Amino acid sequence: MEQLSKFTHDTLLLHKSIPQNRTSILSTSFKILSFILLTLLAFLFLNQIQKANFLVLCVSFVFLIYKTYLISRSSDIYLVDYSCLKPPNFWRVPFSSFLEHSRIVHSLDQESVDFMSRVLVTSGQSQKTCIPPALHYLPPRSSHEDAINEAQMVLFPVFEDLLSKTKLSPLDIDIIIVNCSGYCSTPSLSSIIINRYSMREDIKSFNISGMGCSASALAVDMAQNLLKVHKNSNAVILSTEILSNGWYAGKDRSMMILNCLFRSGSAAILITNKESARKISKYRLLYTLRTQGAFDDIAYNAAIREEDSKGFLGFRLKKDVLHVVGELLRSSFHIMGSSILPLEEKIRYGFSVIRKKFLDKSTELYVPNFRKVIQHYCLPTSGKAMIMEIGRKMKLKDEEVEAALMTLHRFGNQSSSSLWYELAYMEGKERVKQGERVLQLGMGSGPKCTSLVWECNRPIVGESAKGPWADSINSYPIYSFLT
Numbered sequence: 001m002e003q004l005s006k007f008t009h010d011t012l013l014l015h016k017s018i019p020q021n022r023t024s025i026l027s028t029s030f031k032i033l034s035f036i037l038l039t040l041l042a043f044l045f046l047n048q049i050q051k052a053n054f055l056v057l058c059v060s061f062v063f064l065i066y067k068t069y070l071i072s073r074s075s076d077i078y079l080v081d082y083s084c085l086k087p088p089n090f091w092r093v094p095f096s097s098f099l100e101h102s103r104i105v106h107s108l109d110q111e112s113v114d115f116m117s118r119v120l121v122t123s124g125q126s127q128k129t130c131i132p133p134a135l136h137y138l139p140p141r142s143s144h145e146d147a148i149n150e151a152q153m154v155l156f157p158v159f160e161d162l163l164s165k166t167k168l169s170p171l172d173i174d175i176i177i178v179n180c181s182g183y184c185s186t187p188s189l190s191s192i193i194i195n196r197y198s199m200r201e202d203i204k205s206f207n208i209s210g211m212g213c214s215a216s217a218l219a220v221d222m223a224q225n226l227l228k229v230h231k232n233s234n235a236v237i238l239s240t241e242i243l244s245n246g247w248y249a250g251k252d253r254s255m256m257i258l259n260c261l262f263r264s265g266s267a268a269i270l271i272t273n274k275e276s277a278r279k280i281s282k283y284r285l286l287y288t289l290r291t292q293g294a295f296d297d298i299a300y301n302a303a304i305r306e307e308d309s310k311g312f313l314g315f316r317l318k319k320d321v322l323h324v325v326g327e328l329l330r331s332s333f334h335i336m337g338s339s340i341l342p343l344e345e346k347i348r349y350g351f352s353v354i355r356k357k358f359l360d361k362s363t364e365l366y367v368p369n370f371r372k373v374i375q376h377y378c379l380p381t382s383g384k385a386m387i388m389e390i391g392r393k394m395k396l397k398d399e400e401v402e403a404a405l406m407t408l409h410r411f412g413n414q415s416s417s418s419l420w421y422e423l424a425y426m427e428g429k430e431r432v433k434q435g436e437r438v439l440q441l442g443m444g445s446g447p448k449c450t451s452l453v454w455e456c457n458r459p460i461v462g463e464s465a466k467g468p469w470a471d472s473i474n475s476y477p478i479y480s481f482l483t
Helices: 002-048 052-071 095-106 110-123 144-166 189-196 212-229 253-261 321-340 343-359 384-394 398-411 415-428
Strands: 078-084 175-179 204-208 234-240 266-272 283-292 303-307 313-317 376-378 437-444 448-456
Touching: 078 144, 078 415, 095 110, 110 253, 110 384, 144 189, 144 234, 144 266, 175 189, 175 212, 189 204, 189 234, 204 212, 212 234, 212 266, 212 283, 212 415, 212 437, 212 448, 234 415, 253 313, 266 415, 283 321, 321 343, 321 384, 321 448, 376 398, 376 415, 384 398, 398 415, 415 437
Parallel strands: 175 204, 175 234, 376 437
Antiparallel strands: 078 266, 078 283, 234 266, 283 448, 303 313, 437 448
């Protein structure tokens, strides 16, 4: 496998990297020459006509062309393509196996087993979700070596698939960002990727941990800011959650819930600011927003990783987590709405704020109709109750929460990478049309919320036979899970 990878690496480098660099140089030269030509033309006209008004008009015209065609295009951020992992079938964990496994490992009484059974049934996930091989052992294996092995099993395949899709060499990557909330290795996960694929010595590498289910969307925002500084660059984001070291081995029910919900998954995303990607990319990034709720003690402690009374480490979910999510969404919608909503919706929201503040404090704030500017939604897959609550807050229809519910059903809660499985579901159904907009909403512990708005850049067809949904897309949606 290593020899094949190196051969592919060297071949792609020879046949692709050099032509790309030449194209980039020619594109930049064309821009500079165009600007100089326009300036000279204006100067020639000014030699004939010396009136001040004409001078101002010509200078304004040249500046407008330069800003519109030469600057604005270079600042666009594009999503070229992405890949999602489809875990092997032998990773699958049916409910009966999961419950029997938990009962044996933790010596659970029947009441606790019944509790976990209710969580599994009401969670909205199916019998086909997967956990890594280390957690199939009795007892589960959670060593550092097992976590590293899992990281390699979930990150290497999606990265290689992304390179294959985009016909890039590892040496064409200028920036790499790896996010994994609950596991931070030394060397870092980004270093593991760089070492495995012999990437460039000047690559900019970043590792994000502790950011919860919002980390993938947050990484896109981070990549956008980096690409504003590093022109003509490719950025790859690898998003996953390592479960081998995150298994809760105690009996506290508020901490057992995450054992029932978190499942295996990963995604690799290629983002670029190269103008040559404008016609081939799937999406163009229109808007990003990050909001934070960690300043509030109740919100901060609603979902937190800590030790239980017996010293077992786990992730605790408290009962007020849905309320915290609602408050965080409200502040996020307020900021996002002021930027992307039409004037009519802004006025309605403004009047509702005034009414609540000065006339009737018991009234609810008006929830803007985001469907006027956004056609598709990728929501956090933290559980069916969470998806339905977010859909209710945003006043979404059944078909607009379908991608999130079906992703949860088929793959479980894959933390930050779930957003890309949802997008793959909508593409597999050929629902995303050119010019339409997609909202990706990532919410993580802290709490924090990251929103991304993408515009479909070209027709997207033929995806139903690719990716993680290839063998199951025709079985969905399951309408009983939409209510």
